[in-house]
Amino acid sequence: NAGVTQTPKFQVLKTGQSMTLQCAQDMNHEYMSWYRQDPGMGLRLIHYSVGAGITDQGEVPNGYNVSRSTTEDFPLRLLSAAPSQTSVYFCASSVNRGDTQYFGPGTRLTVL
Amino acid sequence: GQQLNQSPQSMFIQEGEDVSMNCTSSSIFNTWLWYKQDPGEGPVLLIALYKAGELTSNGRLTAQFGITRKDSFLNISASIPSDVGIYFCAGPPNAGNNRKLIWGLGTSLAVNP
Numbered sequence: 001n002a003g004v005t006q007t008p009k010f011q012v013l014k015t016g017q018s019m020t021l022q023c024a025q026d027m028n029h030e031y032m033s034w035y036r037q038d039p040g041m042g043l044r045l046i047h048y049s050v051g052a053g054i055t056d057q058g059e060v061p062n063g064y065n066v067s068r069s070t071t072e073d074f075p076l077r078l079l080s081a082a083p084s085q086t087s088v089y090f091c092a093s094s095v096n097r098g099d100t101q102y103f104g105p106g107t108r109l110t111v112l
Numbered sequence: 113g114q115q116l117n118q119s120p121q122s123m124f125i126q127e128g129e130d131v132s133m134n135c136t137s138s139s140i141f142n143t144w145l146w147y148k149q150d151p152g153e154g155p156v157l158l159i160a161l162y163k164a165g166e167l168t169s170n171g172r173l174t175a176q177f178g179i180t181r182k183d184s185f186l187n188i189s190a191s192i193p194s195d196v197g198i199y200f201c202a203g204p205p206n207a208g209n210n211r212k213l214i215w216g217l218g219t220s221l222a223v224n225p
Contacts, residue, residue: 004154042217043155043200090154098204098213100145103154 002026006091006104013081013111021076021107023091031094032074033058033101034066036087043090049074050097081111116201118216126224131188133219135201142204144184146175149198149218158199159186193223 007022025032033048035058045058049068063085065077074093078085088108092101117136125131135144143162147155159170161177161184168175172189184203188195198218205214 040217043215092154098143100157100160101202101213103156106152106154 004091004093004102004104006089006107008107009105010108011110013078013109015082015111017081019078019081021078021089021091021109023074023076023104024072025074025091025093025102026072027093027102028071029093029095029102030071031097031099031101032068033092034064034074034076035090035092036060036085037090037106038087046076046089048097078109083111085109086111116203116214116216118199118201118219120219121217122220122222124222124224125191127191127193129191131191131195131221132185133187133199134183134185135216136183137203137205137214138182139205140181141184142181144175144177145202145213146173146184146186147200147202149200151197155198155200188221191221191223193225196221196223 004025030051034046035043037043044060046064047058047066049055052068052071055066055068068074088106090106091104094101145160146158148158149155159168159175164177164181165179166177174187176185198220200218201216202213
């Protein structure tokens with residue numbers, strides 16, 4: 001099992017550009033989520049999904065979109081990148097919501 | 113919203129020292145999870161606690177589920193340089209049925225060899 005994989009590992013964008021952060025898991029987990037991590041702020045939930053076809057907003061959803069067409073994949077889209085979105089992004093999955101979460105290695109995003 | 117308070121916020125210790133950190137909440141929790149994040153990596157689960165009073169060890173790490181169900185403690189004995197990282201507590205509060213996972217802000221640990 002590869003667990004949770006994320007691509008790319010590093011990305012630099014210019015303000016206004018759009019991009020998609022990829023996340024995939026091979027553990028057949030129903031629950032997947034996206035967090036951003038900023039210094040002193042801990043992990044903040046952006047969006048989550050309790051199963052294919054179902055997504056919902058977390059604490060800080062503005063500027064991000066998600067979709068869940070399959071159990072395995074949960075991409076995060078930045079619609080129009082802003083410097084405030086410079087952060088480290090983590091994807092995580094678990095059997096169900098509230099269960100132990102397994103994290104990917106993260107994507108380090110810089111928006112200039 | 114609900115928060116978990118972790119303390120201390122950061123620690124700088126000498127190799128070989130023991131470490132204690134804790135996590136408190138205003139709500140009752142049914143589960144406490146302790147994660148460690150190595151520099152440049154994603155968090156990894158260290159210990160999961162499911163019962164009030166439970167004491168669980170994982171090598172040099174020991175975690176306890178507080179009797180009040182509103183707190184948890186993590187101890188590291190005889191620290192080594194690879195213990196460096198950020199330690200997070202997390203858990204789903206008992207109230208409500210949405211089982212949203214709440215995270216602490218982390219305790220950053222530095223170990224001087």
